[in-house]
Amino acid sequence: MRRLLAICVGIFTATVAWAGMPNVTFPSIDGGTLDMADWSGRPVLVVNTASRCAFTDQYEALQDLYDTYRDAGLVVLAVPSNDFRQELGSAEEVREFCEMTYGIDMPMTDITAVTGAKAHPLYRHVKSETGFVPRWNFNKILFAPDGSVVDTWGSKTTPMSRPLRDAIEAALSGD
Template sequence: MKRLAQLFAGLSVSLAFVAVAWAGVSGHRFSNIDGGQLAMDDWAGRPVLVVNTASQCAYTPQYAQLQTLYDRYKARGLVVLAVPSDDFRQELGSAAEVKEFCELTFGLDMPMTDITHVTGALAHPFYAQVRDETGFEPRWNFHKVLIGPEGQVAATWGSGTRPLSPPVIQAIEALLD
């Protein structure tokens, strides 16, 4: 009986660890550019591509590919989350300006956060957790973090990797239903 109790005690610790691992980075909330909140938990079971963006960057044209990616795969479950950030001093002055610019210039209708810190001590908890768990931190605008359906970091890419590049497409397709 003592052996059985030890086995169950170990099992409960293992199950608690699995539950924490299963949650991954999915428990975070962002301020929505439209007001309110965007909860990563609302997208549980779906892949989410999180991209720190800026409106006045040489990589800003990637917004068009992000929208194409979202349009192509949203019916199969993909969420593309744009996270405008002024950490690299290339974002417009207000969330309203960012939203208008993105809608008028790129026809964006994907989820977008309010202007958010993605690096350093003020980094949003999502980015802090990704950095702590993987060592990946945006070093510039348009860095990409692909979150798998179970909330794990599935892949990361730097600014130079275009949203419609083969590595990004292959990683996303591998996670779709």
């Protein structure tokens, strides 16, 4: 019986690991927690965002991207960050701004560090695996359904750009 229990626990632990890390969670902008393991088996585009940036209008295109591919399985996760000193003062202000200005309904985290010593563990993991660190707001990381990094893009790559959409479509089709 103990052996069976150990096997079951091992299988469960393996299924909740995401991007090679167990327990990848973020505080949600709506309260509660966003657990990346809930999206296991789906591609996830993670984007560090800011409300007062020259690239802030990309929120509209991120929502369009999410609307285009969500039924196929894509998750777009916005990660508001003040690392570049361009975010509003509170998560409530960010949520209200995004909903009122852009009609955002994609998952969003609370304001989160993405660079430096206080970077969220997911961003530290991506740095250790790929060397990628956001150099500005609206950098993008596409994770495959198994949690591995497919590719990364900087701020100038728009959400609806052909290279990004091609990578998403390949991740959705399993290529």
